[in-house]
Amino acid sequence: MDEHTLIVKQLARDISEVENGGSKTEALLDKAWKSGKFAYRIGVTGPPGAGKSTLVNCLAAAFSDAGKRTAVISVDPSSPFTGGAILGDRIRMNALSGRENVYIRSMASRGSLGGLSLKTHDVCDILDGYGFDIILIETVGVGQIELDIAQAADVTLTVLVPESGDDIQAMKAGIMEISDIFIVNKADRHGVEAMIMHLRSLIALRKNYSTLPWEQPVLRTIATSGDGVEAVLKALHDYRDMLEKQQAWHSIRSERMKNKVFQIVNDTLSAHFWTPEKQKLLRKELQSATSAQQSPFRIAEKLLATLRKA
């Protein structure tokens, strides 16, 4: 095997270890944090059928052509039995195959949605440690998971189509706040002008939300033919420029590290507290609770009291 194949295999193993929460997780993340932190993390979100995958393929190919080491993470919070991820991945592999500087990985929920966004952060950190220049994070679905994953990104693109009026309604939970660049894809379809107007009016309502000097652009693309992709690349470049000029590039990374410290500390505190003994005490208290009209506050108090004595 050549060196490239070996590195890709090791990367795949490292990501799986982190995804599964294996015993080497901490050591891998520790190493990654020390050696990385400089990839441009681009989130791509939007309703199903908007053409996110096609657009992400275009962007990945363009970055790859420009000599950038590019990773694509496709996050699918679907139930395992739907199998949506597998089909999408196959199409993607075909579009980007043969490019040595592109790495593709899909992540599924495996039952725990809450855990998925944390894992996505960790996988981005691992890729960062491997020296990728660009990380494209594509999320399927509209909702909380999307917002969580957007936090893993430096910039968030929202991909819509001319018919997305209802989708905007469904997505309104925070979508206007997290989107830095709007894209109306399939722009050869009827209604594209109305959709752009609609988005612009929503953006106007939102002004002064962000402290960054950035007006969310509304771009039109036809991802299947590559039309408009240049403008998206330019907007991504401009956004990063702005972040660097505002020192936000640095502060986003610092904030990300702070959140990780909070998570590690809180997990550790919780793990130390919940000894087998305390879990036993909790079970006992719960058994007597429902008959005695107990309150969880009093049970928590009892458990925490054992800590103070010790």
Add this chain to the structure above:
Amino acid sequence: MDEHTLIVKQLARDISEVENGGSKTEALLDKAWKSGKFAYRIGVTGPPGAGKSTLVNCLAAAFSDAGKRTAVISVDPSSPFTGGAILGDRIRMNALSGRENVYIRSMASRGSLGGLSLKTHDVCDILDGYGFDIILIETVGVGQIELDIAQAADVTLTVLVPESGDDIQAMKAGIMEISDIFIVNKADRHGVEAMIMHLRSLIALRKNYSTLPWEQPVLRTIATSGDGVEAVLKALHDYRDMLEKQQAWHSIRSERMKNKVFQIVNDTLSAHFWTPEKQKLLRKELQSATSAQQSPFRIAEKLLATLRKA
């Protein structure tokens, strides 16, 4: 003011206190847990435009007619500026006005989606403490928040329409797992049979997921005329019967209390840990971190070490 008005005003104040995390929150929840825990909590979910509100109004009116004290909580994770909740509330108030045994409350996200589902649990507990028999929890939107809020319910209804094929695709993240009863509303429209078939095939795929002896029914309604609402009420009654026979009615409440104990304990541990001193130390470490290629694991270690010394 009569006694009823006074109680409703006090209830509204108590809920606001808990929603805002005011200083009396713990005392109110403590009292509620001691006096309540017996309301039937019914979650109603589904895509925008499926007719959830109309159906919830029908159900609330039917419960009210049967002499049940009924609360309706409408959870809208929308951005504040869209104002969707306000319109929906006005329609609802008209449909249910003049019923002394019905209480209506809407909850909006106010920026924090993660907090919203926790607050929804707490508001249900408060209503429980006030002795409501039925709590209907309606959630707008499709995604993580919906799944979180479903956990606050004993039973979850998913409302769809004949055209919801794409919605099922968008909602597939866990929706099949959390739904106990499926409703195809607007059943006078074209495509209702195909939709029912589609749902039944998805249900068949899912079998053996739950340990409860319950086959998810697929019911059809026309909520605007009340057609089919009787069957929904019967399914809700049967589901509760099944829960009680399986001792699940008790274990759901015990599980809910356990989760609340975990939350209180973990919040307390975190609050005790993060003294102003430790926050200062964290800020200092973060400042030196980005230049020195530090890792959050080492920073967490340093912070936790100060705890061990103390």
